[in-house]
Amino acid sequence: MVAIIDYGVGNLFSLKSSFAAIGEEAVVTGDPEVLHRADRIILPGVGAFGDAAEKLRRTGLDRAVCAEAAGGKPLMGICLGMQLLFEKSFEYGEHPGLGLLKGEIRPIAERIPGGLKIPQMGWNALKIRRPSPLMKYTKEGEYVYFVHSYSAVNCEDSLIASTEYGAELTACVGKGNIFGCQFHPEKSGSVGLKMLKAFCETEGKA
């Protein structure tokens, strides 16, 4: 069973439906007990980093997620949920993240030439940087759907795929049992569904 963490940010209808579409049982939950019973955990998220990090802390879910991750359970962050896996973010100030991956979140405006629109919104191609169980069914150049104004930097030790938008931006990360993607797999058609399937087939560590 996959637990999709509900901590009051964003709409989880499509995400839950996408697991149903690949034949995986998924529950939307804010209960640490359910996270503990789950085989895998999805950390979703839209909106602002500071606000989302605060909500995770206030509900105590930050500790629950970190404890499950430390126990070896596969964890995948999506969009803002991926950003939360890193050490900190510079979105409207400086905010600490969960620190499960090395790196930080910075505005893409710092790195891309002027004239390109922000957020990056739309379908862009994946460039695979390192083999990963998450990319089991993904081919170089396949398209996924992005909506973001910030991206992970200084994360070379977990980078598994990037995308080109005036600069090379982090698209997918993975290290051990911790995974993340900046784009929305639940909105990326069959390519996204296959990635969720690959996540459901990853092995945790004992």
Place this chain on the structure above:
Amino acid sequence: MITKRIIPCLDVKDGRVVKGVNFQKLGDVASPVELARYYSENGADELVFYDITTSAEGRGLFTEILTETARTVFIPLTVGGGINTTEDFDRVLKCGADKVSVNSGAIRDPSLVGKAARLYGDQCVVLSVDVKRVDGVFRIFAKGGRENTGMEAIEWIRRCVGDGAGEVVVNSMDTDGVKQGFDLELLEKVCGAVQVPVIASGGAGKIEDFITLFKTLPGVDAGLAASIFHFGEVAINDLKEEMRKNGIPARIQR
């Protein structure tokens, strides 16, 4: 490189797609759910559902259809029609919409765009405008194009983007239905005025119209059309092959 998006638009009334459809592969050609699934498997980058229902039962039926679509179609879904309040935003977002498009609702209540953007984020709020030339000036029309508001179009668009609209759908009433190409003059003005994605609508009759659009105006992010896709006059994957041949980035997923 980020691709130019191709977006079919489905007008839904009393639970059925209007404007007619003509796909042999589809069992029920007027079923919004079946048509949405067909498009998502055949090259559409995104879908727009417009609710043109007026009755309360029709509205209930629309949300049911939306829920069913979002359960089986995994590409971005924008919903418009009858969006007048933030409660309307809430209603369609809960059914699985990713973005919500406002038109007359924003004209009636000019604070709607700002309120919705604060609640749901800019990326969720799409401003949709019906524009027509009146005595050489681009004017905003309300109520499905029936009423001239007298507002100058570019000024209105700029104001709504300033309030938080994350994307603009520009429908030219002058070119809509004529099938002689998009309204490049209007679109160029919009692209020059705002930094958010611009979606061109109204006037597409053939593949070349999209090529001309994207080649002439690199600031346009997407092309939207209804009948030429519904009637099978243009197949989206053929259109995308042609875009690529012309150096326009397009997503082709086989």
